[in-house]
Amino acid sequence: MDAFYASVELLRHPQLRGLPVAIGGRGDPTRRGVVTTASYEARAFGVRSGMALRRAAELCPQCLFLPVDFEEYRRLSRRFKAAVAAIAPMMEDRGIDEVYMDLSALPQATEPLARALKAAVRDATGLTCSIAVAPNKLLAKIGSDLDKPDGLTLLSAADIPLRIWPLPVRRINGIGPKAEARLEALGLRTIGELAAAPRHWLVEHMGRSYGAWLHEAAHGRDDRPVVTHSEPKSRSRETTFEHDLHPRHDRAALRAALEQLCERLSRDLTARGYAGRTVGVKLRFEDFSIVTRDVTLAAPVNDAHAILRAVRGCLARTALPRRLRLLGVRVANLSPLPPGQPASPPPQDTLPLFGPAE
8 A cells, every 4th residue: 555544644635745755653743753754745854654753843844744543544544455355355454445466367467467556446345555566575575665645557577687686775675774675785775786706605604594595585585475464472552652651750650651562462362363372572771772571471362461461571670761652562482262261360479560560
């Protein structure tokens, strides 16, 4: 989907079309928060997902900020996926705004089929999407960004030298900032330069498994199937505080935030019929350093009290030397519960939370 959250908001606020718009937090750049997505007009000023709202306002003073509305985004996400599945049922869900489709069993020619998919999505949502038809998932992922917005890209193996190799290595899904920096240090900036590097040399410098994968990816080779169903691995909730909170002096506010996160996470798990054995906490301090702790329990839990108890155990063995900027809670190692069977919470405890009681 094209700039999905921003596009959804522009459906509701058509008077903002053509203007730089960013979605994030409460829509107030004077308050703490990050950009979730931005319109293409805002991206032209350098506004990007994950950027602080204040920084976005500095880069683009005329940018208009709107708060996130995840309920509406999820509603339109369900509609776009239903429209796709009605035409191409071999579909892999990759999040709120992206899917892979296996078209190999469908009798239609690929370009008319892709156009039919785009029309179905537009009819169902009023939004545009960009589609790439390619021999595999790796090339389809890269290709879907080549002609945005409202793009339709057809890629074959013969197109790799001309369309893929000139791109920066970061465009390969699986090469993050750290790997990009390591490759740049080796003199490899484009996918073509990566493709020209000998396999054994990449293995030597980037590791046996990752180096071999880099060699295959740079040549556009990928044998991963479209997976139509997979069990979730984890669920999480987190919150960024308006002001950094002190572990001791702001203990009441931190306790309330932690309890709310556990309640929300419990509702997420219960609604989906899952429980998990591994419970973790994420802390981001005022200096942006991050600490995570987790514990694996004897039995799966999804009750808010049980999650809170496990998180308290994690915090009891965590140093809290600075003010906290962000707090997050995660339940992993998930398994589905039989219908109607709740996960049983362990007994309540009295573990200290964010420092000893005064």
